[in-house]
Each structure stands twice: as C-alpha cells, then as structure tokens.
Amino acid sequence: MSAAPAIEATDVSRTYQLDGVSVPALRGVSLTVAPGDYVALVGPSGSGKSTLMHLLGGLDRPTGGRLAIGGREVSSLSAAELAALRNRTIGFVFQAFHLLPRTSAVENVALPLVYRGVGARQRRERAAAMLDRVGLGHRLNHRPNQLSGGEQQRVAIARALVTDPAVLLADEPTGNLDSATGAAVLELLERLNAASGVALVLVTHDHEVAARARRRIAMRDGVVAADSAAPAGERHADAPAAAERPVELHDRPASGGADRPDTLVPAPSAEPRSASGSGPGHPPGGSGGATGATGRLPRPADDRGAAS
Amino acid sequence: MALGALRANRLRSALTMLGVIIGVASVVILVAIGTGTKQQVEQQVEGLGSNLLLVVPGRLDVGAAPAVSPLTLADVDAVVRVVGDRDRVAVTVASGATVRAGGRADFSTVQGVLETTPAVFTRELARGRYLSGSDVDTSRRVAVLGASVARALFPDRDPVGRQITVAGVRFRVIGVFAPLGQSLGVDRDDEVHVPVTAAQRLYGTQRVDGIAVKAPDRERIDELGDRIVAELARRHPGTEFSAVTQEQILGVLGDILGVLTGVLAAIAGISLLVGGVGVSNIMLVSVRERTREIGLRKAVGARPRDIGVQFLLEAVLLTSVGGLTGMALGVGTALLVDALSPIPAAITWWSLALAFGVSAAVGIVFGVVPAQRAGRLDPVVALRAE
Numbered sequence: 177m178s179a180a181p182a183i184e185a186t187d188v189s190r191t192y193q194l195d196g197v198s199v200p201a202l203r204g205v206s207l208t209v210a211p212g213d214y215v216a217l218v219g220p221s222g223s224g225k226s227t228l229m230h231l232l233g234g235l236d237r238p239t240g241g242r243l244a245i246g247g248r249e250v251s252s253l254s255a256a257e258l259a260a261l262r263n264r265t266i267g268f269v270f271q272a273f274h275l276l277p278r279t280s281a282v283e284n285v286a287l288p289l290v291y292r293g294v295g296a297r298q299r300r301e302r303a304a305a306m307l308d309r310v311g312l313g314h315r316l317n318h319r320p321n322q323l324s325g326g327e328q329q330r331v332a333i334a335r336a337l338v339t340d341p342a343v344l345l346a347d348e349p350t351g352n353l354d355s356a357t358g359a360a361v362l363e364l365l366e367r368l369n370a371a372s373g374v375a376l377v378l379v380t381h382d383h384e385v386a387a388r389a390r391r392r393i394a395m396r397d398g399v400v401a402a403d404s405a406a407p408a409g410e411r412h413a414d415a416p417a418a419a420e421r422p423v424e425l426h427d428r429p430a431s432g433g434a435d436r437p438d439t440l441v442p443a444p445s446a447e448p449r450s451a452s453g454s455g456p457g458h459p460p461g462g463s464g465g466a467t468g469a470t471g472r473l474p475r476p477a478d479d480r481g482a483a484s
Numbered sequence: 485m486a487l488g489a490l491r492a493n494r495l496r497s498a499l500t501m502l503g504v505i506i507g508v509a510s511v512v513i514l515v516a517i518g519t520g521t522k523q524q525v526e527q528q529v530e531g532l533g534s535n536l537l538l539v540v541p542g543r544l545d546v547g548a549a550p551a552v553s554p555l556t557l558a559d560v561d562a563v564v565r566v567v568g569d570r571d572r573v574a575v576t577v578a579s580g581a582t583v584r585a586g587g588r589a590d591f592s593t594v595q596g597v598l599e600t601t602p603a604v605f606t607r608e609l610a611r612g613r614y615l616s617g618s619d620v621d622t623s624r625r626v627a628v629l630g631a632s633v634a635r636a637l638f639p640d641r642d643p644v645g646r647q648i649t650v651a652g653v654r655f656r657v658i659g660v661f662a663p664l665g666q667s668l669g670v671d672r673d674d675e676v677h678v679p680v681t682a683a684q685r686l687y688g689t690q691r692v693d694g695i696a697v698k699a700p701d702r703e704r705i706d707e708l709g710d711r712i713v714a715e716l717a718r719r720h721p722g723t724e725f726s727a728v729t730q731e732q733i734l735g736v737l738g739d740i741l742g743v744l745t746g747v748l749a750a751i752a753g754i755s756l757l758v759g760g761v762g763v764s765n766i767m768l769v770s771v772r773e774r775t776r777e778i779g780l781r782k783a784v785g786a787r788p789r790d791i792g793v794q795f796l797l798e799a800v801l802l803t804s805v806g807g808l809t810g811m812a813l814g815v816g817t818a819l820l821v822d823a824l825s826p827i828p829a830a831i832t833w834w835s836l837a838l839a840f841g842v843s844a845a846v847g848i849v850f851g852v853v854p855a856q857r858a859g860r861l862d863p864v865v866a867l868r869a870e
Contacts, residue, residue, distance in 0.1 A: 235783060256788060256789060259782060259785050259787040260785060262785050268784065288785050339784075
C-alpha cells in the first residue's frame with residue numbers, strides 16, 4: 177500500500193434524529209478504500225450501506241468517528257468545501273441514472289466541469305472524449321429520452337469520470353437495467369477501474385454483481401459484518417449468498433491468485449463460477465456465520481495489503 | 485444554464501413572465517400618460533405668454549367654486565392705471581353660447597375680450613385680423629373664431645367676412661385663430677372672441693370675469709400683483725382678490741398631476757408586485773420539481789451558492805425578460821395612445837429605467853427565498869426525492 181488511501185473511515189458512526197429519537201444507522205465503521213480498489217458494498221436494506229455510501233461520497237457527514245476523503249477530514253469542511261471535494265474526488269453513478277432531462281449527453285457529462293470552473297469549449301471537449309471512452313462518441317447530442325437505459329447509464333458513468341476522480345461510487349448501477357445491458361455496464365465499470373486506476377465502490381443487492389468485485393464489504397445492522405479482500409476466485413464461488421450471509425466468505429478455498437486477472441474480463445469467466453457456487457452458498461444458520469465473519473475481520477486487511 | 489431550464493418550460497415561463505409583462509407595461513403606459521399630460525399642461529400654461537399675472541375675485545384654489553365676479557370695466561380702467569399701460573391688460577367675460585352659420589350650429593365658449601388679448605396672451609391668427617380698439621369701443625358685432633368653431637361652421641369655405649349668429653345676434657367673422665389643440669381633454673380651439681362690450685350687451689351684464697396682466701419684467705411681478713389686488717380691494721371693500729403668476733399655476737397643476745402620476749404608477753406597481761409573487765411561486769414549484777436535479781448537481785460538486793445563484797438567475801432572467809417585453813409593449817402602447825387618442829403620452833428614460841430596475845429587483849427579491857431553499861437542500865434527501 178504505497179499510495180495514500182482514497183477514503184479512510186475510522187470508527188465512523190451516523191445517527192439520525194427522527195422526531196427527537198436518535199436512530200443509529202452506522203455504529204462504528206472502519207474501512208479504507210485504496211486507489212484502484214474494486215469493492216462491492218452489500219447488505220440487506222436497513223443495514224446502513226446506503227448511509228455508508230453517502231458518507232464515503234461526501235454527501236453526508238458522520239456524527240462520530242473520523243472520515244477522510246482524498247486525505248481531507250470531512251468534519252472540518254464547510255458545505256462548499258465538501259462540494260468541491262466531491263467534485264474533485266468522487267464520481268457518482270446512480271441506479272436511476274439521474275441525467276438532466278432535455279439536456280444533451282455531452283452537456284450532462286460536462287456538468288461536473290461547470291462546477292470546477294472549466295471553460296465551455298474545454299468542457300465540451302473533455303465530455304466528448306469521455307463519452308467516446310464509454311462508447312457513446314456517436315451520441316453526443318442525444319438527449320436522455322433518446323437513449324436506451326444502458327446508454328443513459330453509460331452517459332452517467334462518463335459524467336462520473338470526467339473529473340478524473342479517485343473513487344467511483346456506483347449505487348445499484350445495474351438495478352434499472354435488464355441483465356444483458358447490466359452486464360455490459362458492469363464490464364465497462366470494471367474496464368475503467370482497471371484502466372484508469374479509479375477505485376470502484378459498488379453498492380449492490382445483486383450477488384452475481386457483488387461476486388465480481390475484488391473485495392466485498394458486507395454491512396449488517398450498521399456495522400461492517402465482513403470485509404474481504406479475498407482474491408477473485410475465492411469470492412466468486414460464494415457470491416450469490418454474499419449479501420445475506422457474509423460468513424460464508426471463509427468457507428471458500430483460497431484459489432484466487434491465478435484467477436484474479438479475470439476480473440478485467442469478467443463476464444465470461446464469472447458466470448460458470450457463480451453458478452457452481454450457488455449450491456454451497458446457502459447453508460442455514462446465517463446468524464452463527466455472522467459472528468464467524470466478525471472474528472475474521474483482521475484477515476481482509478492483510479489480504480488487501482498483499483493485493484495492492 | 486438558467487436559460488436552458490426556462491426554455492425547457494416555455495409555457496410556464498411565458499405565463500409567469502406575463503404577470504411581469506403586464507405590470508411593467510402598465511407602469512410604463514400610465515407613467516407616460518401622466519408625464520405627457522403634465523408636459524402638455526406645462527407647455528400650454530407657458531405658451532400663454534411670459535410674465536403673466538391673472539387677477540380673479542376670490543381665492544385661487546383648486547376645487548373652489550368660481551366666485552361671481554364684482555369686477556366691471558371701470559375696475560379694468562383702474563388696473564390699467566396701476567399698470568400704466570393699456571396694452572398689458574386683458575380681460576374676459578365668458579359664457580357658453582350656440583353659434584350658428586347657415587344650417588350649421590356649434591355650442592362653444594364665447595369670450596368678451598379687449599383688443600389687447602394677442603399682446604398679453606400668445607395667440608396667433610390663421611387668417612383675417614383680430615379685434616381692434618375701435619371694435620371694442622363701439623361694441624361692434626365682429627368675431628374671431630377658434631379653429632374648431634371655424635371648421636364646424638364653415639367646413640369648406642373661408643369664414644372671414646361671413647355672418648354668424650351668437651345666441652341669435654348677428655356677428656361678422658373677421659378672423660380665425662391658429663389651432664391650439666387640446667388640454668386635459670378640453671378642446672381649446674372651441675371658442676369665439678368678440679369685443680367685451682358687445683359680449684356684455686349680449687349677456688346683459690356689466691361684469692368682467694377676470695383680468696390678465698402682462699408684467700413688464702419678472703422681478704416686479706409680485707409687487708405689481710400686490711398693488712393691483714390692493715387697488716381692487718379698495719374699490720370693492722369686503723371682497724377678496726388674488727393675483728397669481730404662471731409659476732404658481734404651474735406649481736399647483738404640477739403638484740396635482742404629479743400626485744396623479746404617482747397614484748397611477750403605484751396602482752400599476754401593485755400589478756408588478758403581483759407578477760413578482762407569481763415568479764416566487766413558480767420558482768418554489770420549480771425548486772420542488774427539480775429537487776433531484778438539485779441533488780445531482782450537488783453530488784457532482786455544486787456548492788450551495790452555485791445552486792442558489794442558478795435559481796436566482798432564473799428568477800431574475802424571468803423578470804428581466806418579462807420586464808423588457810413589458811417595456812416594449814408599454815412604449816408601443818403609449819406611442820399608439822399618443823398618436824391615436826387625444827390623451828398625451830410621453831416616454832421618459834427614467835420611467836423605463838425604473839420599470840426595468842424594479843422588474844429585475846422583483847426577480848431578486850422574490851427569487852431569493854426559492855433560491856435559498858434550493859441551495860440548502862440536503863443532497864442525500866434531494867437525490868431520493870421522487
């Protein structure tokens with residue numbers, strides 16, 4: 177781990193005040209996202225993974241603990257400074273794309289550059305180049321309603337990456353897409369992750385999607401139930417059950433070293449492995465497994481160090 | 485960027501602007517009419533001639549009922565003695581009467597005057613001659629027609645030398661005035677001048693309604709007025725007289741018309757205010773409707789200020805474009821009114837600047853609250869909004 181972490185959370189908590197009652201959504205989460213990481217953030221709804229994603233993206237601030245994004249402690253930043261930090265460091269991809277309607281693809285992609293003070297011509301050039309990289313060089317002036325779902329998400333990915341961020345936060349990026357299109361979008365994200373060194377943090381319900389990540393962080397009840405930097409082959413096998421049963425992580429044989437390059441061309445190789453892994457991936461007694469996972473928390477840290 | 489959002493909602497933007505357009509246009513039109521009227525009245529009062537002193541019985545007050553005049557031609561002679569120059573003194577005894585010629589008739593103001601009238605007031609003749617001293621001295625039944633009367637009675641003939649009857653008494657036309665136009669909707673060319681002596685005989689009266697004096701210079705005008713009023717008061721104990729100058733008349737009329745213009749502008753301003761409330765309302769709707777857009781913009785790095793400025797710009801753009809359109813509409817309408825109706829309208833630069841400034845300010849004032857609301861939205865909440 178030569179490079180400084182892109183995101184470093186230390187005992188981060190986030191408590192919401194609802195009608196005067198304190199509702200803890202995160203209770204002491206510690207993790208780091210290294211440059212070039214490929215992390216799947218999984219967990220049932222209510223587990224705190226959305227809250228965690230908002231914190232990691234600098235959209236929200238923790239109520240406890242320390243959180244540094246791009247080396248800057250967010251609690252000391254004003255709303256404007258935090259916005260500038262998001263602009264520099266984070267790229268967002270959302271389930272619902274969140275493209276501006278009645279605005280061309282190239283203008284949508286150029287939007288983050290507006291807030292960076294980049295001139296109009298350069299904005300357009302950089303946005304067009306980025307659209308070209310996601311395979312939409314021929315669709316610059318199309319509006320979102322003239323694009324397919326997959327194309328819209330690729331525009332959103334281009335928008336997220338046009339500022340050359342350190343971290344790409346993708347919140348269910350394939351959730352609104354059919355499986356073939358979703359797979360293509362995922363491939364694109366992985367390719368960009370591999371090529372540009374942007375850390376990819378993927379929030380997902382989809383086990384197959386999660387299975388492809390190099391590292392998986394499973395959330396439960398506001399804490400990290402499992403954080404695995406296990407090699408690709410190892411994870412793929414138990415992917416389907418990952419969200420619900422993070423415990424299964426340790427059951428996989430450590431065969432990942434040879435398979436890891438596969439992550440860059442994931443679609444063909446991941447499929448059979450996920451299928452075979454779905455059998456043993458459903459043992460009963462998830463709660464027992466959870467304790468097991470927590471017990472193994474130190475391990476992923478070691479692995480991650482080795483991986484990077 | 486702000487422009488894009490407005491263009492995307494063309495109909496709504498247009499309707500919102502309509503409120504501002506109507507408000508600004510009505511401000512421009514009403515101020516133009518007020519200003520035009522004021523200018524016209526001032527011109528006319530000044531056009532009467534310079535250094536004028538009007539002597540009337542009673543107190544010259546707006547809205548006061550005109551007093552029945554105790555003045556006679558003997559008082560006029562006394563005033564002439566005070567002034568020291570008969571050519572500087574004019575009188576009038578006026579009444580409405582029907583004037584006929586051939587088969588045509590016109591009801592107009594028949595004024596009994598001295599031959600000095602054109603010297604005291606500025607009146608120009610289009611043709612013929614004015615009354616002479618001997619006309620007055622001998623009560624000759626001769627008349628000078630105002631342009632409207634001449635047109636009404638002799639539409640296709642030269643009236644000079646022709647016979648007319650005034651209240652049934654025959655007069656001979658000796659001259660026609662050059663047109664003066666209208667003042668506050670009153671046709672100033674609808675009058676007939678006859679010798680004061682003939683008019684008194686016609687109306688069966690000895691009275692003179694008012695005396696006008698052309699002072700030799702501006703410095704001594706007040707002193708001269710005081711002396712005339714003192715002399716008349718001496719001749720008619722117990723009756724009050726006043727002598728007023730053009731400046732005083734202009735002052736009184738100017739005050740009235742100024743207040744009138746102000747009231748008109750204020751009424752129009754209320755509609756502009758209502759337009760502003762409409763802008764505020766639409767901007768609030770827009771903020772709510774575009775909550776997700778705001779969330780997205782914040783996610784990609786927009787600061788609260790960026791969002792606030794964007795919405796404020798949209799509001800100001802709405803009202804400014806509306807303001808410019810309203811100005812164009814107002815100027816066009818005012819020019820049309822001026823050209824096609826007897827109502828005078830004058831466009832002043834300050835009224836345009838004011839209208840535009842106010843509309844832009846309305847955008848700022850009524851855009852601030854929606855803009856602040858937009859800027860303060862929590863990005864997490866905003867992104868989740870439906």
